[in-house]
Amino acid sequence: MHWAYEIAKRLIEKHPTKEVFTCASGISPSGSVHIGNFREIVTTFFVVKALESLGKETRFIFSWDDFDRLRKVPQNVPASFERFVGMPYSDVPNPFGEGSYAHYFEKEFEQSLQAFGIQPEFIYQSVEYQSGRYSDYIRIALKKRKEIYEILMRFKSSPFSSEQSEAFFPITLYCDSCNKDTTAISAFNEELGQFEYTCTCGNEGVQSLGGKNRIKLNWKVDWAMRWMMEDVVFEPGGRDHSSATGSYNVSKAIAKEIFDYEAPDYIAYEFLGLKGTNEKMSSSSGNVLTPNDLLLVYTPEIILFMFAKYKPNASFHIGLDDDVLRNYSEFERYQSAYAKGLIKEDDIRLTLELACGGSIIRHPSFSQVASIFSLIGFNYELLQTSLSRTGQEFTMEEINPISDRVAHWIIYWNPHRLVSINQVNNVLYYNSLTTEQRRKLNELTELLRNETSLSGDSFMNQIYAICEEDDKKRMRESQKDLFQNVYQLVIGQSSGPRLPLLISAVGREKMVKLLTFS
Template identity: 50%
Template sequence: MHWAKRIASQLIQNHPERQTFVCASGISPSGSVHIGNFREIVTTYFVTKELVKSGKKVRFIFSWDDFDRFRKVPTHVDPSFEKYIGMPYSEVPCPYGCHSSYAEHFETEFENALSAFDIKPEFIYQCQEYKSTRYHSSILHALKNRMEIYDILTAFKTGGANEDERSSFFPVHIYCEVCKKDNTTVQQYDEQNEMITYCCKCGHQNSLSIRQATNIKLHWKIDWPMRWKMEEVLLEPGGRDHSSETGSYNVSRVISEKIFKNPPPLYVPYEFINIKGSYAKMSSSSGNNYTPIDLLNVYAPENILFLFAKYQPHAAFQIGMDEDVIRNYMEYERYRDSYGSPSLTSDIKEALELSMMTDMGMKIPKFNQITSLLPLINFDTKLLKDLLYRDGEDYPSEMLEQIAKRAENWIKLWNPQKLITVNECPDHAFYGTLSLIEQEWMKAFCRILKNESIEKEHLMEEIYAICQDEDKRIMRNNQKRLFTIIYKLTLNNNEGPRIPLLIQAIGANKLLHLLEFDK
């Protein structure tokens, strides 16, 4: 059973009376949302799909924590933005001048990426929620129970409780009404009149009616369980850093039970994703990351979804932009072509179904074939379509253009060594290193190129027959060697497109010019 179906089944078993299953995820818009964060929302998404398949009504929510404080200036943002540290993301200006705020810029960027996957959660913007006064009763409840909250928080720390610290503890942040920052200290709380007095490092001081204030926010470990209750959340994944014994989830779970009298949701911890060749944790602020947009420039959406669906959430994996891209495409294409076959495991079949965005019966171009052809034809997609059509492969223009663009991005941005070109002159030096048998192979191949009477469908039979041998293993090795020699003499490379396509892309006359040494 696929992990998403197992989690969905567990939710249904745990809540047989529940009419609507609320599944949540969320993040602070601290910068470009990377694929490590994407794992949270896609984990939730897969479980919601399984719940819907089981006939359940689902509410899939995604919270933007844009009322969190701006903590650090990312590497790609002007260093002058340091002056905004301490303000909520929703109050920080857009670093690129194209949106109303810092938060909106990165929220819009990620939401646009999600639309490419057809992932459509209900977005909740926490700045709006806090300013709407919706949480005021919960803030008052937390303030009333602040001593007990302090004791819970302290129980998860190594140091003991401090009575002075306990009496001065307040589970809220207050953003100053003048400087907009959270450099504030609560001076007094009047529980009877529901008033709170604060002072700010900027010199401002004021008393606020909690029921009317729009600049008060609960601390994270209180805010999280408060929202679980408000939204009736039954499932929420989280990174393994939140899953430790003293991590945010375990602290928030106790606060949820003891303070808000609400059972915490099922928690699905997920492992971090690493960039191949880097041991540093992905981070929005450091720039050490891949975003969903980065992947979408190279991968089709269903390939990316499959990559996440095939791994258990607790399993770590790496993503690279090197030859792993080819391997990932080939794996997905192989499984996709085998869909419906009894040889396909149930886990892989279900992972394909969760990732499915196109008809599984529709034939799609092979990415590796496209990448090997494009540089030879100067990335001309019309010529590409014509070459494939002449080889018996006909694809819709829009589909072919999309995959050709991804292949071009991958080659030009990540693997420029793939920018192979056709040799201008015959490589006499390399030809001289060939054995007499290998030179005879090349003469036979040139005779086939000159023989216009050979039907296209029989071309490869004739080429394979060049290396005929009674020992099948030797014959396969010889055929592989023959193709390597052809690629080396024509492209100065050990690999290339399938031989029929190579002939069409370069032309028989040009090939003869490069391969015929004994004229």
């Protein structure tokens, strides 16, 4: 059974009378949201889809933790923004235009989700906190702050301190003057819910709970409180939150003991890597590959397929080299089998359905397009014609999603794949061939002059017949040798597209000219 369905069935068994299953995810808009963060939301998305396919009503929420402090200035943000460190993301200005820092990175990610059909209910924590919606629960946390301190100390190796317990407050308080969290609480009136504080900027101020306050619960308390507020039954979390003393287990205890709420089911997901580096992707450092970056190379359904086929606790790397060809080929093979009803394995079938919704998406083969697109100068009409000549009929609407991505992949990630048609005969290479090799090339040239159709098996069978031998192994070697000589003489490469497609792209007359030396 697919992992998303295992989780969905476990949730249904655990909550047999629940009418709406609320599944959550969320992150801080610390910078461009990368594909590692994308695993957070897509894991929840797949569980929601599984629940819905099992007949359950769902609520899919995504919390933007934009009332968190700016901790670090990413590489793609001006260094001058260092002066805003300590302010909530929602109040830091947009480094690239109008609005706020939070809004810029939130909208960037939200727009990318539209391509995947992922449409959660977005909750902006800066709005929720400052509206006063959480004030009653902040009061509860403050009233029970010593119990919270005791819970936190259970998960630490340092000893309990009565002095620290007395001084502990489970909140962040932003200064009214500098808007930073560099404050210290000097007095607290529990009855009035009023704080006196000092700030490193020199300000001394007073804040009260309720209304538009500048007070936020600290992360592990905040997480537990929001589970209770939204009645969350499932939420994934990164590996860094998932150790025995990690955030989830701490928040789980706080949810139960402070807010009287049973923590949601939880699954830890592994981080993703970029192929060729051991570094962890980080929005705050700028070492990222975003969903929008990935969408320039992969179609949305293939990205979803890649994420759905791995269990969340399995790590994998994403590369933009020849892995792209392998990933497309795998998806195309499985989708073809699915369309014919040939897939029996539940895991693969459900993975395709989670990625594509059961629809069959018709595009030309990525590898085929990649093999000839630069040869024809990235000309879309010529591509359509070349495919048609080999019996593959596609509309431009079916071609464009693949050809756009092939062009981007070659130009920006694999420029060594930029291939052009030889403009003059490669006499030097031809002279290096044996008499037998030249004879086979001449036979192929005659076939090209006389054969009218490049599609179907008949044409390829005639090419294979040029290398006919009793020894099958020697025959395959002979065929490989012939093809390699053709590629060298036509495109100056040792390999290339299937011959019918190459001939269609280059043109019959040009092929004959490049293969004729007498």
